[in-house]
Amino acid sequence: MRVQEMVRTGLDPLVLVVAPDPSMRRALTAELSQDGYRVTVTATGAAAVRLLDEQRIDLVVVDVDTPDLHDLARERLTFSDRPPVLCVTACEFLGELLPMLGTRIEDYVTKPCRSAELLARVQVLVRDRSGAGPVDVLRHGDLLLDDTVRRSWRGDRLLEVTPAEYRLLRHLLRNAGRVLSKEQLARHVWGETRAGNAIERLVSRLRQKVDETPPALIHTHRGFGYRLSLAE
Incomplete structure (x- = not known):
């Protein structure tokens, strides 16, 4: 196996989810956070534009049924260094661009x-955005994780x-050397906070395997x- 070591140079990529349906927002947030x-x-769309002006967004995931997207598109707003756009759509044809969110729609997934x-397409777009190339293997000492084969x-x-x-394990590796709270770990593993003993049991099982x-x-x-x- 050819090993690539991951060097942490900043925070995890920031994804902006734009969707009018609360259940879709929750589902996409859970998938991406995990x-x-x-x-x-x-x-x-209007709020998305404000966030794009205020933060360094690495990827926009947008539901094309968001009501004000087309109104914003007609304004022909121009921005520099816009992130790639992944559309969530009910069909397999996108006839017009959304220039308020990016110069072009790079990809889409269907509902x-x-x-x-979803995660495979997000991963490709974020990597292309960073220009850093694939980073699939994490290593700390003799502990190794290969995300391509899980x-x-x-x-x-x-x-x-x-x-x-x-x-x-992947979240601990990505944050090697940092102390992570039970709440942080629970949100990453399950997309929600859980009783502290749930993480304690999970860490105990993982520790038996890693620290054997x-x-x-x-x-x-x-x-x-x-x-x-x-x-120590």
């Missing part, structure tokens, strides 16, 4: 969105982890949370 993206949401397809290893030992344990081989990598900071690090 995959490691930061998410901000709005229900209107109802399939999780794997597997992880400790040295030569394959870790047989569940999907929830995998999401937890010394030295221990997953550390508890009582009253604060958990940290993945080679150092």
